[in-house]
Amino acid sequence: MSTTPTGTAVAATQPLKRRIAFASYVDENYLPGFLVLLRSLALSNPRVCEDFVVLYDDLRPASVERIQALHPRIVLRRVRAEHYADFVKGDPHNYLVRKAYFILDVFGIRDYDTIITLDTDMVVPGDISELLTLREGLGAVAQFFQGRDKLNSGLLVIQREYLTDGFCERIDRIGRSGEYELDKHDQGILNALLEGDFVRIDPRYNFVKRRLSGNKPVPEDVAILHFTGRHKPWNGGEVGYEAAEEVWHRYDLSDADFHAEFFALPGEKHPELVAHLGRRALAAGAGHATAQQVAAALVDLGRYRDAIEVLGRIRIPAERARAHALLGQALMADSRHAEAEAHLLLAAASPPVTPKAMGRLAQLRWVLHDDEGARRYALAGLAADPTDRMCGILHRRTAQAPPADTADDAEAGRQLAHVAFYMDQQGNAGDKVLPDAVRRCFGPDIGPAAWHPEHVHRYVDDAALARINRRRGLVIGGGGLFIPDTSPNGHSAWQWNVTDETIRAIEVPLAVFAVGYNAFEGQTYARERFTESLRTLVGRADFFGLRNHGSVERVRALLPAGLREKVVFQPCPTTVARQIVPGWRDPxxxxxxxxxxxxxxxxxxxxxxxxxxxxxxxxxxxxxxxxxxxxxxxxxxxxxxxxxxxxxxxxxxxxxxxxxxxxxxxxxxxxxxxxxxxxxxxxxxxxxxxxxxxxxxxxxxxxxxxxxxxxxxxxxxxxxxxxxxxxxxxxxxxxxxxxxxxxxxxxxxxxxxxLWKVTRDNLGALGRLFDTTPAVEAVIG
CATH class of the missing domain: 3.40.50.2000 (Glycogen Phosphorylase B;)
Structure with missing residues (x-):
């Protein structure tokens, strides 16, 4: 157990995903400073894109639009202005005597595990990623003139244990008592409350301009420069701080100049930031290089159709191989195969891009059941780069011609078709175990006499549909198949590459068995297409079992009321391995x-x-x-x-x-x-x-x-x-x-x-569905 600042014991646990946000109080007077702050953050930390909470009271709609144009994850939160009315305050003629307290509203936010506050008179010329890794206490830089016992509240790194009602009550109690340095406003309250008990952060993360008096140059390692005092850079020059103000004006840019600088930055950028800023840059006439960056970001985000639209607006010269490769990738993910192949072939003509383009071409042909074409492309890619992983996988996968479906009607009628992820050599060990585990639930024979395999990633064309309909039933099962990005396709937006029309055309009994809804926190599907495919599948399925109740809840939420009860719990068969492996003996x-x-x-x-x-x-x-x-x-x-x-x-x-x-x-x-x-x-x-x-x-x-x-x-x-x-x-x-x-x-x-009891109960129903009795009684129970 650990203890909060209020003295309350709490369990030492963290959420599944640590949620981080920046926060600032912004008003019309300080808006110019905040816009520069946002631009500087994007230009100096292009890989960082967390929620940015804007606390406000008087922002005009046009000002909000300007703010939102600079960041994709702005969270607007109106301050409780009247809450601070009865705080004891200092000089009533000081502009800050009222509004300086509004940043304290940040302690009332309950949506994040770490909040980093930034004053709007700050600029960020350096890397601040270290601040996002801080995990303990309330962090701040000690005041320049007051020694290490008092903090400067311009930058605070606040952990969840301070974002509590108890801590807010302590703030309010001190504010209303007046037992703090009145002329220091919010900072005075925090110092009175903490009494020096805060985590000391390096001064370069809140480097106050007074350190530069006499026009000293800004040290190269300064990450955040803070223009404390009455004079602000957007209001005119201040004698003795010209070098510092020059840093601020470096980021006081027009939209066009800001976009140009951002997209000229080398190295990795956060895809959400690229996509957001790119939309405006492209609307203003940005060229091929920007369009390519934006399209790549959209592909990273799984927004394939948006990427196609971006690249479709421009004419891509034949020699721009990487742009063609990117467009080919997006088209392939949207199941526009002929167009994808054309662009990937153009990309493959450039030696630096050849291996990757050939790997995608091989994958495309394999998805369409053209093993010979896939092998040809894979060999061409390996000739260019013998170490290319995708080409190697596709070459091994297609090294032998796939077995023809030579089963006569009687043989086929004894088989179940099994749609699964059949793992390649050196593939994920869990996905190797899964298909066998699913089959063992239905009986001891897991070989070709009882089962006909169909790889989940291959397009279910007319021939594949005919193969399925010749069997006595279809099992779709094993693994977290409801995930958007393992093998993206435009037909279903999840792993099974099948159209709604084909699902409806399946004539044999259909069971979805122990599938998982596998999206990460923060990961999204092509929502409309996925939802329609899901509803079609649930409607057609005779049994629909998901491998945990979390998946059951997530999927039911996407279904109309009439389909929800069809979704039931079916544990992953790997969790009952001892029950289904014949002759199992515990060690x-x-x-x-x-x-x-x-x-x-x-x-x-x-x-x-x-x-x-x-x-x-x-x-x-x-x-x-x-x-x-x-x-x-x-x-x-x-x-x-x-x-x-x-x-x-x-x-x-x-x-x-x-x-x-x-x-x-x-x-x-x-x-x-x-x-x-x-x-x-x-x-x-x-x-x-x-x-x-x-x-x-x-x-x-x-x-x-x-x-x-x-x-x-x-x-x-x-x-x-x-x-x-x-x-x-x-x-x-x-x-x-x-x-x-x-x-x-x-x-x-x-x-x-x-888990085994749940599985056996479900298998009883499935035995009736497939007109057979799964051999589950022969193993340990």
């Missing part, structure tokens, strides 16, 4: 090991600004546990090994790696069954070991992990990757589970029995 003894897994796909959505914190906290836990057990690393995907490299680079810790992406299903299950504990970030780095009877602690960076733990009523088996005390909490919980191994394993088995 007689376990290796003295703890296994760790981390994931890096969509790292920005997983970690936000906290990756270095996460890495350091994991190092702390691994060092502590490594004194008692062997800690090993379970790599579900090749990219998972980044954690091991970073851990060694940053903290000098080397972990042995088990490359599960190279293993088959029996070996993966056997290894997870014999270890004592798994601490995993991937969903199936928790669900598979749990299914093998092994205790788990989930490193939560995605809602689905929390959904699963809630379903089994063990939320304490999860810790957010944003948790401040992640290292200590992991160590404590791991030690507790290891010390009580027998009881914990028994608890896992007990939780699993409930």
């Amino acid at each position: 007689s003894e376990r290796a003295d090991t703890v296994m760790v897994n981390c994931a890096f796909d969509r790292a920005g959505l997983r970690f936000g600004h906290d990756y270095d914190h996460f890495l350091a906290q994991m190092a702390r836990a691994i060092r502590a546990l490594g004194e008692e057990v062997e800690v090993r690393y379970a790599a579900h995907a090749v990219t998972d090994e980044k954690f091991v490299l970073d851990l060694r680079r940053a903290h000098g810790i080397t972990l042995p790696v088990d490359p599960m992406y190279d293993w088959d299903t029996p070996r993966i299950l056997a290894e997870y069954a014999r270890t004592r504990l798994v601490m995993g970030m991937r969903g199936h780095a928790g669900m598979i070991p749990f299914g093998c009877g092994t205790p788990i602690i989930s490193l939560i960076s995605h809602p689905k992990l929390a959904y699963f733990l809630k379903d089994i009523d063990r939320p304490e088996w999860g810790v957010s990757v944003h948790e401040r005390r992640l290292g200590d909490l992991l160590t404590e919980r791991a030690r507790d589970l290891l010390a009580n191994q027998e009881a914990t394993v028994a608890d896992v088995h007990d939780r699993q029995r409930w």
